[in-house]
Amino acid sequence: MHEETAVADFGLDTTPRSLADVAHDAIARFRGGDLGPVPALLAIVTLVAVFGLANPSTFLSVGNFANLLEQASAVIVIAMAVSFSLLLGEIDLAAGFTAGVAAAVMATRLQDGWDLPSAVLLSAVVAVALGMFTGFMVAKVGIPSFVVTLANFLIFQGILLLLVKEGGTVGIDSELIRDMVGASLSPTQSWIFVVIALALFAAFEVRTQRASHGAVPMSLVAMKVAGTTAVAVIATLLLNENRALARANIEIKGMPVVVPLVLLLLVSITFVLDNTRAGRHLYAVGGNAEAARRAGIRVDRIKLAAFTACGLLAGVGGYFLASQINSVSATTGANDTLLLAVGAAVIGGTSLFGGKGRMINAALGGLVLALIDNGLPLVGKRSVFWLVEVDFSSSGVKAIAAGLALLVAASVDALSRKSAG
Amino acid sequence: MSTSLATEPLLELRGVNKSFGSVHVLHDVDFRVHAGQVTSLIGDNGAGKSTLVKSIAGIHPIDSGEIRFEGEDVAIRGPRDAAELGIEFVYQDLSLCENLDVVQNMFLGRERLRRGLLDKSSMEQAARDTLATLGVRTVKSVRQPIRSLSGGQRQTVAIARAVLWNSRIVVLDEPTAALGVAQTEQVLALVRRLADQGLGVVLVSHNMNDVMSVSDRVSAMYLGRMAADIEVTASTTKEQLVGLITSGQRAGNPTTDTHGDDT
Ligand SMILES: Nc1ncnc2c1ncn2[C@@H]1O[C@H](COP(=O)(O)OP(=O)(O)O)[C@@H](O)[C@H]1O
């Protein structure tokens, strides 16, 4: 009797639910094909286990862990950029070269004696302009994004070549840019950062729980916060160990600054997408553009804005690329940068069909690809099924592995769409 | 025509014409919608029903004729004009975002803000209240994504969205076309409740059982003209309505054969 009235008044929203109910719902969603970031999390655990067993001394070293995070950062940021196009149900194949051009603009301005803020500002303006150009061609002219960004792939590559001169390399003299990827917080700073981040996370989770009228059980919040705390504390303890080579007479320890930088980007973009009208409309346009149009949403403006954001964020990714090698050349953002970025987003659970995906997916997918990239060479030469000798450290194997990971993720995406259909 | 002039119509169209290029679709059409009533619009395929309701919704603005809202001349030149008058349109093919949840869809394009950010809890409460006033019992949680709902539930959400906006008139173009028996019944009950709450409801339908069960009035179109505007009473029969659709004329008595070869 009590239950009946409750259901009539949207009981599922207002009656407290247990952890079992939530698990039940999650399994139902899973069966319905909505896997979210779960495959990426499983992949991370599996890869760590496999590579850890194959080469424990190197792969599981603290130095490699820090290295992995730094390797992943640029791809993650560019993957977040590409996610804006994927959320629309579009794609940006030129995001890698947008990153390259932004990095080159910054590097050449610095070389010409500009101060850092001016150089960064100009490169950001260029990145925004490139994104707007793509958005204009897609939203106003009506060319499929696949074609526009394929053309841009060539155009932006050309711009990059002109900026850095054929075969040239532009070194970066700015300490701040060089430190983005490479420098670490001090152990004390690392702890302060972790404590503040965890406190904010817990506060946010509790607030969501309060607003849910019991639909989110407190025990779930406790589990999430405890789990995250455990991972963060273990990671910080490891990173605060000295990871300099034994013979070196300096110490390297603390959390790489890419971690707070990427987290800051991730959290702020997620907040904007979840809490603003523009963010909501982006998901709506990606889910059903016609429905969005009928609801009075200016679909073309949303597309323009999304591609602009994509351009700007790709430009920011360019700073990470530049910082990794302290210089910019014609290969900055070239080669597999774009494929890894798209792969990271999709492997993380962002749909290629639009309307589904979050920034955290890009981060998790980026970690998966960084793990493959970082772990495979450490496996070395092995015979597979006692049949063929394979050199896992060859770039051929790496490329095949990353490509297969993308195909698997895209299959999961396509199949889950079918089963939900 | 048995036009009852007891109450002033909420919306009245007079002598409306509409052409698409050289195709003259609506010929001097008169049409009335009363508050608190379900007015069904019937007619054969291609009779012009969708064109007529889309002209009310501002999707296909009229070429000539008068539109009066509460006795005043108005111009409906676009969907915004219609929305401003409180005319909401529930599309034949569902216009919901499957990836968004019930609340997000109900407020799509008109999200409530608080200090510049989405006011989620207020929207959720309002969505729940609206569904509760409409007596909707089939949607258990307003946080479910549309993807997980049945066709009937989706139609319910689409209708609830239309009434969330202090709307005066809700136009539904074949809302039950894609639904099973039980779901059709639920949606029709909802349609009836909208009228009972004082809204003017326009129901475009092919299904005479649906029309008979919920309508107060029936307007029948035939080849782009308004063939009849009748009140549904106890003596109204399905055969009469079928006669209006197939020949544009009121059958003299319920026993008249339908002309099977009349195309
Ligand atoms: N956008 C349009 N352009 C040209 N002709 C149209 C258009 N919309 C409808 N028509 C024509 O108008 C006539 C009436 O169509 P419609 O209003 O859809 O009828 P109903 O909804 O009663 O089936 C049909 O002959 C159809 O071909």
Ligand SMILES: [Mg+2]
């Ligand atoms: Mg029609």
